[in-house]
Amino acid sequence: MSISGIKKVACIGAGTIGSSWATNSCMKGYPVVLYDISEPMLEKAKKNIKDNLDFLSECGVFNKEEVQAALDRVTLTTDMKALGDVQFIQENGPENYEIKQGILAQVDKVAPRDAIYASSTSGLLISEISKYSEYADRCVGAHPYNPPHLIPLVELAKGEKTKDEVLETACELYKAIGKEPVILKKEILGFIANRLQAALYREVIEIVNRGVCTVEDVDKACLFGPGLRYGILGPNLIWHLGGGEGGLKHLLDFIRPTIGLWYNDMSDAKDLPDGWSDKAMAGVLEEMKNRDKEFGNTSAEVARFRDQTLVELLRIHKKL
Numbered sequence: 001m002s003i004s005g006i007k008k009v010a011c012i013g014a015g016t017i018g019s020s021w022a023t024n025s026c027m028k029g030y031p032v033v034l035y036d037i038s039e040p041m042l043e044k045a046k047k048n049i050k051d052n053l054d055f056l057s058e059c060g061v062f063n064k065e066e067v068q069a070a071l072d073r074v075t076l077t078t079d080m081k082a083l084g085d086v087q088f089i090q091e092n093g094p095e096n097y098e099i100k101q102g103i104l105a106q107v108d109k110v111a112p113r114d115a116i117y118a119s120s121t122s123g124l125l126i127s128e129i130s131k132y133s134e135y136a137d138r139c140v141g142a143h144p145y146n147p148p149h150l151i152p153l154v155e156l157a158k159g160e161k162t163k164d165e166v167l168e169t170a171c172e173l174y175k176a177i178g179k180e181p182v183i184l185k186k187e188i189l190g191f192i193a194n195r196l197q198a199a200l201y202r203e204v205i206e207i208v209n210r211g212v213c214t215v216e217d218v219d220k221a222c223l224f225g226p227g228l229r230y231g232i233l234g235p236n237l238i239w240h241l242g243g244g245e246g247g248l249k250h251l252l253d254f255i256r257p258t259i260g261l262w263y264n265d266m267s268d269a270k271d272l273p274d275g276w277s278d279k280a281m282a283g284v285l286e287e288m289k290n291r292d293k294e295f296g297n298t299s300a301e302v303a304r305f306r307d308q309t310l311v312e313l314l315r316i317h318k319k320l
């Protein structure tokens, strides 16, 4: 199937990611069927999609007529047969092999044989998700970043049986709806970006648990230091600039002895420690309370601030 054959898409799972993907597809002109087993989740998703589009309208991205046209492209359903005439399916069910395998088995019965099946999995293997499917050749791992209707990255991974043309068409479709796909040369748990996030977070736990700093201090150090640069450049280019005329090689040769000392002192934990989630939650609630009012003191306010800032950044990167 080539991208010109994709006329209608489906999102399975109407939670955080499914409703955001549905927003992305309808705002880029695709009719979208949003399927979930839960009526209340579909109702919530309907409101999320409208809120997402209204927010983009407030930011001047769309006018009111465009918002209404986008909303009119969305069909909500608990009947999987509605996937009978779609050419692209984005699965956003729970992050669990058995559930994802079960969803795919149902899809195999109702969707057209050549419809592409893309899983939003945060880090499971598409080969494993599709291992019982007769049609594993049409399956691809397609990991978005939250919220997918704003964040451009989609990480694409082929499974053992995925056809090259499926990956190519998925890649084209994501570009057509404003995404920045990165194709993995081989599938790996956690894709690229979540492995990087997990590595960073392992050290967050280490330094807070060693009493070096608070949860709030970690966020401040990230946000006002490397985080500001990461919104502009990736870690390799950032360090390349730090190396002056000699560039990245010079910097790496220079810091090698020091970084070796750090590596030896850093965490190599294989799991989140017991009690960490309570400690982290308490830390983040304290942080939220201490924020300047104009940047938000509740999850909803902070999310709005994040999205407003994202829109500005996306405009700078010419992604909106």
Ligand SMILES: NC(=O)c1ccc[n+]([C@@H]2O[C@H](COP(=O)([O-])OP(=O)(O)OC[C@H]3O[C@@H](n4cnc5c(N)ncnc54)[C@H](O)[C@@H]3O)[C@@H](O)[C@H]2O)c1
Pocket: 012, 013, 014, 015, 016, 017, 018, 035, 036, 037, 038, 041, 091, 092, 093, 094, 095, 096, 099, 102, 103, 120, 121, 122, 123, 143, 144, 145, 146
């Ligand atoms: N939340 C994130 O930040 C994030 C980011 C990237 C990727 N992901 C991945 O996206 C997927 C969805 O995550 P989420 O955060 O949107 O989860 P969520 O819990 O918000 O939503 C999951 C939805 O799936 C529905 N569901 C459950 N069983 C189902 C079934 N058998 N058939 C159809 N729908 C079913 C639920 O009713 C719910 O609406 C996961 O694989 C997750 O790892 C999440």
